[in-house]
Amino acid sequence: MEEIRNILYIGSSAENISRIRASSGIALTIAESALQAVSLLKSERNIYSVICEVTIPGGDGFHIHEWIRAHSSLNGIPFILISPEFREEQMRNAFARRIDDYYVEPFPKTEDLVSRISFLYSFRMKSENSSSQTQKQLVYRMPVTKRLFDIAVAGGAMLVLSPLILLIMLAIRLESKGSVYYVSKRVGRKTFDFYKLRSMRQGSDAELNKLAKEKNQYKTRSSQSEIDFSVPCPKCSELRDGTKCSPVLHIDNHIICDYWYTTQKREIAKTKSAYVKIVDDPRITWVGMIIRNTSIDELPQLINVLKGDMSIVGNRPLPVYEAELLTIDAMSKRFLAPAGITGLWQVELRGRGGNMSEDERKKLDNEYADHFTGDRYSFWYDIKLILRTFPALFQKDSV
Numbered sequence: 600m601e602e603i604r605n606i607l608y609i610g611s612s613a614e615n616i617s618r619i620r621a622s623s624g625i626a627l628t629i630a631e632s633a634l635q636a637v638s639l640l641k642s643e644r645n646i647y648s649v650i651c652e653v654t655i656p657g658g659d660g661f662h663i664h665e666w667i668r669a670h671s672s673l674n675g676i677p678f679i680l681i682s683p684e685f686r687e688e689q690m691r692n693a694f695a696r697r698i699d700d701y702y703v704e705p706f707p708k709t710e711d712l713v714s715r716i717s718f719l720y721s722f723r724m725k726s727e728n729s730s731s732q733t734q735k736q737l738v739y740r741m742p743v744t745k746r747l748f749d750i751a752v753a754g755g756a757m758l759v760l761s762p763l764i765l766l767i768m769l770a771i772r773l774e775s776k777g778s779v780y781y782v783s784k785r786v787g788r789k790t791f792d793f794y795k796l797r798s799m800r801q802g803s804d805a806e807l808n809k810l811a812k813e814k815n816q817y818k819t820r821s822s823q824s825e826i827d828f829s830v831p832c833p834k835c836s837e838l839r840d841g842t843k844c845s846p847v848l849h850i851d852n853h854i855i856c857d858y859w860y861t862t863q864k865r866e867i868a869k870t871k872s873a874y875v876k877i878v879d880d881p882r883i884t885w886v887g888m889i890i891r892n893t894s895i896d897e898l899p900q901l902i903n904v905l906k907g908d909m910s911i912v913g914n915r916p917l918p919v920y921e922a923e924l925l926t927i928d929a930m931s932k933r934f935l936a937p938a939g940i941t942g943l944w945q946v947e948l949r950g951r952g953g954n955m956s957e958d959e960r961k962k963l964d965n966e967y968a969d970h971f972t973g974d975r976y977s978f979w980y981d982i983k984l985i986l987r988t989f990p991a992l993f994q995k996d997s998v
Contacts, residue, residue: 605645606716609636609663610652615681615704619650622713633658637666640673648677648716653689664698677719685849701857703846740971741910741937744978749911753904764796764898767890771797774886780899785916787938791908793916794899798887826850832859900940912981913939914964933964936971941988943967 605626608616620627628643630636634657640646649667651660660680667673679700680693693701699719768779778797785793834844835856845858883891890896903909909916916938944963970976 604647604713604716605643607636607639607643607646607649608651609633609649609660610655610681612652612681612704615650615652619712622710625713632656633663636663640667640670646673646676647720648679650679650681653680653682661692661696661698664696668697677716679716679719685847687848687850690848701846742976742978745910745937745976745981746907748978748981749904752911753901756898757901757905760898763895767796767886767895770886771884775800775884784919785938786919786922786934787909787913787916788934788936789908790919791903791906791916791938793908794902796890796896796899798884798891798896799882800884826855826860826863828853828855832856834858897940903938904940908938910937910939911941912984913937913942914967915939915942915944932968933961934968936964936968941984943984946984946987 604624605628606619607628607630608619609630611631616627616629619625628639628646630639633655636651636655640649649663651663653660655663664678664680667676667678677699679702680698681702681704682689683704685703690701700715771779777800781795781797781799783793783795784790828850832844832855835842838844843856845856848855848857848860850860887896900909904911914933914936922934943966944960947959947963970980
């Protein structure tokens with residue numbers, strides 16, 4: 600016996616409703632307004648998918664999607680948005696809000712639509728189950744012993760090293776104009792103000808984008824940085840003339856199918872490096888080179904430790920632009936661990952003379968984060984990393 604899938608259609612397009620009803624295995628429920636849709640969603644517990652027109656009485660498709668995702672019992676339901684005409688801004692808005700699919704009328708073949716809905720439903724169910732299990736496993740709590748150790752070490756170090764810090768601040772001020780310290784936003788388990796002694800020329804942040812393209816150690820070899828509209832879609836090429844494998848998009852006077860556009864965007868995203876490290880950075884001053892190679896520039900981070908922003912040992916806090924590229928599940932685990940002055944990645948990198956791939960760095964960040972799942976945290980593991988840090992402080996390559 601064929602499984603009956605209950606689909607909620609929100610809107611009033613007679614043509615769309617007729618085409619969906621013609622498909623076998625579909626039980627169609629119709630809501631002509633936002634109020635009616637909310638009422639049905641509250642009372643109906645076996646909705647397989649929601650198909651919603653962009654404009655509906657009492658609201659719009661974006662508001663309905665937002666309402667559904669705000670309710671955990673409905674969050675696994677695939678949501679498809681239907682528009683009478685293509686609008687690039689509307690499509691970008693839909694994908695930015697993580698709407699599962701965006702179609703421009705007329706529909707594709709009904710069987711293709713049903714197949715797509717089945718895939719989305721299966722994918723969402725797997726994602727929900729995986730996310731639920733991950734959340735249960737990856738619960739982080741700051742161990743009391745770690746926090747007490749951080750306060751004791753940071754406080755004692757600040758007292759002992761304050762004369763050295765003052766001398767270095769004087770040297771920085773004499774060599775170049777500007778503030779002797781540098782403050783930037785960083786992301787650990789939260790976003791915070793990150794303190795360092797200034798090791799670069801004043802105003803060097805403005806040069807970062809240019810240098811990242813030319814000298815980033817983690818830059819990939821791929822040169823594609825934007826959609827290539829001249830390359831035909833391989834799937835469309837297999838179909839008869841004039842037929843597209845997915846809805847057609849009109850972008851900047853170009854025509855491209857949704858599948859090929861999405862595929863290229865995904866590949867471009869893969870080539871973007873999440874980390875930026877400039878090789879032979881020309882912005883660094885003479886004093887800056889010394890304090891970087893000896894890690895003296897990081898001493899003000901002891902203030903971050905005392906404030907609770909960071910720990911002595913942890914994963915390196917990232918600039919916001921890097922953290923934004925590590926929000927996918929496999930990479931975001933590194934943020935479960937506290938931000939730290941030193942850690943597994945820094946120790947391993949220094950031990951190799953500064954040579955490490957981006958994937959290796961991500962793996963080591965996640966490896967350290969694993970020590971904060973369940974009851975795996977070991978105070979002595981942190982001590983070992985600290986002891987491994989001291990021999991590697993004096994090096995040619997700055998970390």
